[in-house]
Amino acid sequence: MAGNQAITSFDYLIIGNSAAGVTAAEYIRAQDGEGSILIVSREPYAVYGRPLISYLLEGKTTEDRMGFKPDDFYMARNIDTLFGPQYEVVSLNAAGHQAVMRDGQAIGYGKCLIATGSVPFVPPIEGLEGRTNVFGFLTLDDAKSAWNAAREATAAAHEAGRKSRAVVIGAGLIGLKAAEAISYHVDEVVVLELAPRILPAVLDDRGAAILQGQLAGHGLDCRPGITASALQGEGAQVSSVALTDGSTLECDLVIAAVGVRPDTALAVGAGAEQGRGLVVGTDLKTTLADVYAAGDVTQVVNLLDCSKQPLALWPNAMRQGKVAGQYMAGSPDAEPFEGSFAVNAVDFYDCSLLTSGIINPAPEGGYEEQVFVQGKAYAKFVTKNGLLMGYILLNRPANAGIYTTIIEERIPLAELADDLFEETPINLDFPDDLRWKRLHAFYPSGLDKRGWKE
Amino acid sequence: MKRIYAIEAWCVDCKRCEVACKTFHSKSRNTVKALKAEFPPPQNRIRVEGGRQLSIAVNCRHCAAPKCVEGCVSGAMTKDPVTGVVSTNPEKCVGCRTCVSMCPFGCVRIEETFPKAVAFKCDLCGDVLGQPGEPSCVTACPNNALIYIESEG
Numbered sequence: 211m212a213g214n215q216a217i218t219s220f221d222y223l224i225i226g227n228s229a230a231g232v233t234a235a236e237y238i239r240a241q242d243g244e245g246s247i248l249i250v251s252r253e254p255y256a257v258y259g260r261p262l263i264s265y266l267l268e269g270k271t272t273e274d275r276m277g278f279k280p281d282d283f284y285m286a287r288n289i290d291t292l293f294g295p296q297y298e299v300v301s302l303n304a305a306g307h308q309a310v311m312r313d314g315q316a317i318g319y320g321k322c323l324i325a326t327g328s329v330p331f332v333p334p335i336e337g338l339e340g341r342t343n344v345f346g347f348l349t350l351d352d353a354k355s356a357w358n359a360a361r362e363a364t365a366a367a368h369e370a371g372r373k374s375r376a377v378v379i380g381a382g383l384i385g386l387k388a389a390e391a392i393s394y395h396v397d398e399v400v401v402l403e404l405a406p407r408i409l410p411a412v413l414d415d416r417g418a419a420i421l422q423g424q425l426a427g428h429g430l431d432c433r434p435g436i437t438a439s440a441l442q443g444e445g446a447q448v449s450s451v452a453l454t455d456g457s458t459l460e461c462d463l464v465i466a467a468v469g470v471r472p473d474t475a476l477a478v479g480a481g482a483e484q485g486r487g488l489v490v491g492t493d494l495k496t497t498l499a500d501v502y503a504a505g506d507v508t509q510v511v512n513l514l515d516c517s518k519q520p521l522a523l524w525p526n527a528m529r530q531g532k533v534a535g536q537y538m539a540g541s542p543d544a545e546p547f548e549g550s551f552a553v554n555a556v557d558f559y560d561c562s563l564l565t566s567g568i569i570n571p572a573p574e575g576g577y578e579e580q581v582f583v584q585g586k587a588y589a590k591f592v593t594k595n596g597l598l599m600g601y602i603l604l605n606r607p608a609n610a611g612i613y614t615t616i617i618e619e620r621i622p623l624a625e626l627a628d629d630l631f632e633e634t635p636i637n638l639d640f641p642d643d644l645r646w647k648r649l650h651a652f653y654p655s656g657l658d659k660r661g662w663k664e
Numbered sequence: 665m666k667r668i669y670a671i672e673a674w675c676v677d678c679k680r681c682e683v684a685c686k687t688f689h690s691k692s693r694n695t696v697k698a699l700k701a702e703f704p705p706p707q708n709r710i711r712v713e714g715g716r717q718l719s720i721a722v723n724c725r726h727c728a729a730p731k732c733v734e735g736c737v738s739g740a741m742t743k744d745p746v747t748g749v750v751s752t753n754p755e756k757c758v759g760c761r762t763c764v765s766m767c768p769f770g771c772v773r774i775e776e777t778f779p780k781a782v783a784f785k786c787d788l789c790g791d792v793l794g795q796p797g798e799p800s801c802v803t804a805c806p807n808n809a810l811i812y813i814e815s816e817g
């Protein structure tokens with residue numbers, strides 16, 4: 211054991227090699243050309259786009275195109291890496307500035323970033339543990355395992371003259387993306403959801419009902435209000451699922467995707483404070499000396515209603531990674547991280563769903579709603595005190611970012627065009643001065659609005 | 665970096681910028697073929713908003729801190745650290761529309777190409793991703809309603 215051996219030390223130790231971790235490393239290196247940086251991860255891969263694992267199964271990308279950074283990213287920045295299950299950090303000693311990995315090796319550090327992301331919730335369902343055909347859907351390895359199992363199950367089922375079937379437990383974003391992905395490799399997919407609608411966190415009742423119908427058109431059988439009560443089958447294989455409505459579904463494989471939670475165990479074990487995620491300041495420092503945190507693992511202030519929650523979204527992890535890296539390296543460009551709000555973009559088959567901010571407001575909160583339905587499109591806007599607080603855009607994606615910026619910049623709706631919500635928003639919906647300012651960042655100061663020299 | 669700026673005062677909604685953009689980004693780079701015969705039809709990255717009374721040609725601002733890049737889950741959308749050009753790599757893009765939900769100007773859209781839909785946006789008419797060229801919309805504008813000049817950022 212490490213005991214009296216010399217311990218390898220780094221100025222910066224980053225735990226987690228995904229959106230938050232690599233972005234932090236990039237910004238640390240931009241500020242500090244000399245300091246030594248080590249990124250460790252229990253996943254054996256260079257950083258990849260985690261949300262792409264479903265697209266891999268759909269054939270919309272390949273494993274080598276999923277790399278999130280160029281191949282020479284780590285080398286070019288002189289960043290050391292240890293990727294693989296043996297490099298999982300199992301304990302952290304903040305006072306001693308040391309981390310210990312699964313292989314027993316200790317690493318000393320000057321500053322440490324916890325970028326450990328999310329772990330899946332394991333639903334309390336009888337017969338879930340110890341099965342060989344039950345999969346999660348959080349990592350590239352999860353996706354590859356489910357994919358292999360689906361192909362094999364389908365081949366075997368067809369051999370036996372029957373159809374193959376997958377059951378997905380959970381109709382949140384990850385569950386539905388998993389269901390879509392696996393639907394290309396099995397004959398039937400049934401999606402179970404405890405809540406009374408699909409996508410309970412990012413849709414409302416009406417939008418969910420519309421999307422559920424559209425998904426049914428693509429053969430996805432979503433059953434909100436019903437979940438699994440037990441997984442049945444001899445030995446390690448699940449062969450059927452008992453449902454809460456009393457029926458039973460035969461199946462060849464199960465994907466469990468009932469949700470994620472911040473992976474705080476390591477930091478909490480070292481004494482860090484947690485709320486609904488690791489508690490961090492606006493400099494993304496945890497309550498432990500020289501330990502920072504960024505990404506899914508943190509508790510984030512929702513800028514729209516000041517609530518505190520984890521925000522398991524890629525862009526948020528990117529933004530926090532940048533801020534954490536800048537503070538860790540003492541960059542003069544570092545700006546306090548005040549909070550964030552949700553922007554979700556997801557597509558299923560030919561359906562597109564973009565949602566942001568508050569979409570299911572509390573009835574007493576003083577919110578107003580406007581709804582527009584046309585053909586396959588469903589749009590809902592939530593406003594309060596003359597400000598846009600959130601939107602749902604199902605099959606109406608055009609220029610959605612204009613709405614996002616109106617939420618983020620708190621632009622009073624009274625200043626904007628009257629038909630802002632009815633139709634695709636455009637830049638002309640903004641008043642003259644604001645429009646000029648928005649569209650002319652870095653405009654040469656010697657020129658007037660006609661493009662002439664003043 | 666050099667940026668394209670729209671001068672509202674001179675824009676007459678002629679849409680020549682849109683045609684030039686489509687042509688440059690077509691397979692044939694021939695206007696007639698590009699507009700009439702190509703499939704999938706080439707898409708213009710610049711768009712004229714409004715009409716006769718008031719119009720403005722809008723395209724990517726190549727932001728200093730681009731939201732589309734921050735949001736991109738695939739690593740397809742990048743800002744070149746040297747040239748400042750923001751571009752998207754169709755090989756890597758999976759068409760999830762995060763960029764569409766993030767762009768404050770409505771300047772990234774999704775093209776339904778085969779075998780997958782991908783994001784497209786102004787690339788300043790460069791021949792290589794991340795390298796600016798001579799923007800065809802500016803060349804085509806008869807009114808100086810689009811100018812391509814060194815900006816202050």
Ligand SMILES: Cc1cc2nc3c(=O)[nH]c(=O)nc-3n(C[C@H](O)[C@H](O)[C@H](O)COP(=O)(O)OP(=O)(O)OC[C@H]3O[C@@H](n4cnc5c(N)ncnc54)[C@H](O)[C@@H]3O)c2cc1C
Nearest residue numbers: 226228229230251252261299326327328505506522523524
């Ligand atoms: C299928 C799927 C689809 C998604 N789609 C979208 C989407 O469309 N849009 C969107 O915004 N977000 C999406 N997300 C969420 C997005 O992927 C996350 O918000 C993002 O990956 C968070 O990044 P992160 O850096 O905080 O952590 P993570 O990506 O969770 O990475 C953390 C890493 O740290 C490693 N790690 C953890 N603990 C240790 C330890 N003790 N030692 C060593 N290594 C450790 C983990 O193995 C993991 O590799 C999706 C997620 C999934 C699973």
